Amino acid sequence: MAVSDQKELRPSATDAFDDADYEVVERICPGLRVEGPPEDxxxxxxxxxxxxxxxxxxxxxxxxxxxxxxxxxxxxxxxxxxxxxxxxxxxxxxxxxxxxxxxxxxxxxxxxxxxxxxxxxxxxxxxxxxxxxxxxxxxxxxxxxxxxxxxxxxxxxxxxxxxxxxxxxxxxxxxxxxxxxxxxxSLDIDRMVRNAGVDPDALVSMRYRGRGCPGPTTMVTGDGTEVNKRYVDFLDPDGGSxxxxxxxxxxxxxxxxxxxxxxxxxxxxxxxxxxxxxxxxxxxxxxxxxxxxxxxxxxxxxxxxxxxxxxxxxxxxxxxxxHQHDKKYAAWARLEGLRRGGRLYPKTRRLRLRQLAEDMPRAFNEDQASGTLRRAQALVPEIVPPPASTCRRRSSAGACGACAGAGD
The missing domain is CATH 3.40.640 (Aspartate Aminotransferase; domain 2)
Structure with a gap:
């Protein structure tokens, strides 16, 4: 795993992948396969x-x-x-x-x-x-x-x-x-750090929570300066999502x-x-x-x-x-939107997603499906062949969903 230009962790293949390698990734990657516990x-x-x-x-x-x-x-x-x-x-x-x-x-x-x-x-x-x-x-x-x-x-x-x-x-x-x-x-974390009056490049340590519930967010810079912010003020200063x-x-x-x-x-x-x-x-x-x-x-x-x-x-x-309750009810429709659009999406078993979706109004499911596909298309509006050093194989609709949806 390597840090990308966008300061996110991304998988990077040390050698070129062949189809057999990719089949292993398909079986293991939790961006492509998520299953519930055994039926027994x-x-x-x-x-x-x-x-x-x-x-x-x-x-x-x-x-x-x-x-x-x-x-x-x-x-x-x-x-x-x-x-x-x-x-x-x-x-x-x-x-x-x-x-x-x-x-x-x-x-x-x-x-x-x-x-x-x-x-x-x-x-x-x-x-x-x-x-x-x-x-x-x-x-x-x-x-x-x-x-x-x-x-x-x-x-x-x-x-x-x-x-x-x-x-x-x-x-x-x-x-x-x-x-x-x-x-x-990561880039949003950097923005939050700057909002707290700290240069992200000057950080030598950071504690998000703890020493209380949730406790302060503590940032320390190389010159020994320590800045403490309340958890709610650090993560959500503007009341956004x-x-x-x-x-x-x-x-x-x-x-x-x-x-x-x-x-x-x-x-x-x-x-x-x-x-x-x-x-x-x-x-x-x-x-x-x-x-x-x-x-x-x-x-x-x-x-x-x-x-x-x-x-x-x-x-x-x-x-x-x-938010977990609401996301569970929306999960099937969101994945269905990606499936309809030809995008890769996590294949699921034994998580009751279809059952929960059937309890929701049809309009809700349609809205979740179409909205998810729009967001995926906004992330990668067109297909660009991947560099040889990264993903070996893409579907006709984009890259593996494990790396932030439509990322590499």
Missing amino acids: LAREADTRTDPVWGHYKTIVLAHAGKPLHRWEGSTGGVLTGLAAMMLATGEVRFVLHVKACEEQPTFGVSTMSFTEADVLQAAGSRYGPAAPLTRLTEALDLGQPFAFIGRPCDLSALANLSDTEPRIAELIRYRLAFVCGGPTV WPMPFRCKICPDGIGEIADIAVSDTWIGGGPDAETEETDPGTNALIVRTAAGCALVEAAAKAGFLTLGEEVGPSELNAYQP
Whole structure:
């Protein structure tokens, strides 16, 4: 993965791809293939299913049991606490996840955490580009059990690769996800940094969230100047929409349906209250989807790494994550618009998208389909053959949708 002229991560082939190489990409890339959990999970006696939120064992409020983990984490510190617990108890040897990138401070970079100190160094959300699976081969080659924490699309890539890579099932003991609203486009992050009075090229470190819920966005420059902005003021100073890649706008699974545990913010309406964000200690909602996830939560609570609250349900998740609810209902129509226009789009299975679309008015589906195609056409209005060093093959309608929709 290389940084493009637009400051985004893009795949770059080290050698020319042939058709066999591209067929591998088609099978693995989560921009082209996104599937829900196996059907046998739904048949388990203690599994419940919601049309929007998918299969789950339980949904429970929780926060990290250790005050430091809760403070350093981006919401309630649950993922930080779970990672620390798995290392402390020997459940896994290390955790593959993301930390802040030193060379590109607004970016995230793949890392392997072997100690609690490593985990704490990586705590806090990363809103810029990140590719946590770039060290997957290195992690697998260690031959030791580990856990993975990432976006739902990263988990889709793991699941797709596991068809031909048996070490994934053998070595990855837990797959944890955060409910993902989509990363922020790098050039928009630079704009936000400038709005905060900081030169993006002068940054040496950046922390988006943490040390509170959501905590301040902290920027440090090479001369030691530190600028702190409230989260809501940094990300949304003008009250505009969240800037994200096109691929994220058509995402059929932002909720981690194949995770053992998916972790969500719990802000009513989908965003923090500006009046209380400085005093909110942070609480997560845990969507526990598998028996392994249940066992992990129970062990973490028993060991003091998690403090469990009340059990909630899909209606509460709809209140915490209304954008996820709405996007799930719109996903089928958005993908259908790309299909009609001959564009590449993620092929999906076991995500109930057609079922949800059938509950919506026909006019809504048509509007979503046509609007999505218009946006894709605006991104790439005409077909330009790709350089030999990038994508080997394009459809008649454009490039692979994994790289921000109609990008390379």
